[in-house]
Amino acid sequence: MEAVQNIFTKFLENKPIFVNREALTISFTPESVPHREKQINDLSRILAPALKGGKPSNVFIYGKTGTGKTLVSRLVGTELERTSRGLGASPTKAVYVNCKMKKAADTEYRLLAGLSKEFGKNVPFTGLPTDQVYQIFFNTLDSTKQNLLLIIDEIDSLIEKTGDEILYNLTRINQELSNSRVSLIGITNNLGFIEMLDPRIKSALGEEELIFPPYNALQLQDILKSRASLAFVSGTLENGVIEKCAALAAQEHGDARRALDLLRVAAEIAERNAEETVRLAHVDVAQGKIDLDRVIETVKAQPRQSQAVLYSIMQLADKNSNVQTGGVFEVYHNICAQHALKPLTQRRISDLIAELDLFGIITTKIISRGRYGRTRIITINLSDTVRKRLKNLLYEIFL
DNA sequence: AGTCCACAGGAAGGGCAGGCGA
DNA sequence: TCGCCTGCCCTTCCTGTGGACT
Numbered sequence: 001m002e003a004v005q006n007i008f009t010k011f012l013e014n015k016p017i018f019v020n021r022e023a024l025t026i027s028f029t030p031e032s033v034p035h036r037e038k039q040i041n042d043l044s045r046i047l048a049p050a051l052k053g054g055k056p057s058n059v060f061i062y063g064k065t066g067t068g069k070t071l072v073s074r075l076v077g078t079e080l081e082r083t084s085r086g087l088g089a090s091p092t093k094a095v096y097v098n099c100k101m102k103k104a105a106d107t108e109y110r111l112l113a114g115l116s117k118e119f120g121k122n123v124p125f126t127g128l129p130t131d132q133v134y135q136i137f138f139n140t141l142d143s144t145k146q147n148l149l150l151i152i153d154e155i156d157s158l159i160e161k162t163g164d165e166i167l168y169n170l171t172r173i174n175q176e177l178s179n180s181r182v183s184l185i186g187i188t189n190n191l192g193f194i195e196m197l198d199p200r201i202k203s204a205l206g207e208e209e210l211i212f213p214p215y216n217a218l219q220l221q222d223i224l225k226s227r228a229s230l231a232f233v234s235g236t237l238e239n240g241v242i243e244k245c246a247a248l249a250a251q252e253h254g255d256a257r258r259a260l261d262l263l264r265v266a267a268e269i270a271e272r273n274a275e276e277t278v279r280l281a282h283v284d285v286a287q288g289k290i291d292l293d294r295v296i297e298t299v300k301a302q303p304r305q306s307q308a309v310l311y312s313i314m315q316l317a318d319k320n321s322n323v324q325t326g327g328v329f330e331v332y333h334n335i336c337a338q339h340a341l342k343p344l345t346q347r348r349i350s351d352l353i354a355e356l357d358l359f360g361i362i363t364t365k366i367i368s369r370g371r372y373g374r375t376r377i378i379t380i381n382l383s384d385t386v387r388k389r390l391k392n393l394l395y396e397i398f399l
Numbered sequence: 400a401g402t403c404c405a406c407a408g409g410a411a412g413g414g415c416a417g418g419c420g421a
Numbered sequence: 422t423c424g425c426c427t428g429c430c431c432t433t434c435c436t437g438t439g440g441a442c443t
Binding site: 124128129324325326346347350351354366368369370371372373374375376 | 402403404405406407408417418419420
């Protein structure tokens with residue numbers, strides 16, 4: 001007990017590092033967004049007609065992860081909503097949906113059900129025909145006599161899953177409504193995405209386009225500095241910590257989210273070690289920890305079958321470097337037999353392998369060996385620490 | 400030049416769960 | 422309770438393919 005008490009008293013005795021930890025998370029909405037003034041102004045100008053009852057153009061926003069797309073659209077959306085409550089303005093509601101959120105807005109049905117709910121009408125989460133859900137949404141929206149600014153984040157994953165008909169329907173929605181107007185903001189990090197769309201939808205949705213370029217290291221430093229001033233007790237950061245986080249994140253592709261994560265995790269590590277300053281070494285540890293956590297969490301969330309496939313891949317990779325689909329399927333079959341798991345078909349395993357690649361846990365490459373067929377060559381490119389932990393995890397699961 | 404391997408990956412559809420209204 | 426709807430996971434069947442081998 002004494003040991004526990006020691007930890008607690010020591011923790012209390014330590015000077016705190018954080019004033020406001022939230023300021024370093026992605027859910028935090030800062031008052032200003034450095035280096036995005038142009039995008040904010042452009043977007044505001046495009047959306048402003050909504051305040052006078054007009055229909056603003058639909059907007060398409062491109063940019064890689066962590067370039068401020070979501071933040072800027074939410075910020076402008078909220079501001080528009082607030083201003084629209086003022087005198088003489090036409091009431092507007094900004095609704096943000098993320099299509100990658102499982103069970104929320106990843107299908108046409110769920111998106112519409114979620115939107116109806118935003119306007120106070122509950123729709124069962126399955127069961128109704130889709131056209132009926134459309135009707136419910138139309139009627140609910142029209143009866144509220146509000147304009148809707150619909151921000152659809154990761155719109156490419158919605159289209160990939162459900163086809164582009166939903167966008168066609170949404171862009172035509174205004175013809176069905178008499179009291180309300182709908183404008184769309186589509187956000188994607190897939191630059192080639194709009195080229196895949198039906199030309200009708202392309203012209204309807206891409207009335208305006210905004211590009212969010214990646215941040216460079218100096219810009220990332222500014223962002224980190226402004227957040228750090230809110231988050232930390234002054235003098236907590238060792239010289240060069242911000243610069244290091246910015247440089248590491250700039251190497252990826254100018255991802256501000258990554259930079260903020262690095263800084264936050266580095267500080268949390270310092271805090272846990274009962275240190276009063278965040279040092280450069282903490283950033284190194286943070287870098288490794290973020291990778292590890294991401295992989296472990298992803299694998300834990302996978303269904304058993306997918307874990308079995310990964311386990312097979314890891315077993316094979318330990319023995320030889322040439323891991324390919326056929327071999328994985330064989331080992332997988334043995335694992336299934338040992339663990340009373342019903343084996344899936346090779347077709348399905350092929351999809352599961354592709355999925356693991358998508359998650360970034362393995363890397364696959366399709367090659368042709370001529371006479372000896374075409375196959376996927378699978379490699380695991382994780383650091384030794386991550387790999388070891390992953391092996392332990394899978395070993396525990398398939399004990 | 401033709402064959403053939405070992406798969407990739409598209410299309411269609413089965414079966415189940417969760418949920419509706421009648 | 423029944424018929425119907427959607428989403429999800431999966432199977433079955435199929436066509437496509439790069440290049441070593443004959």
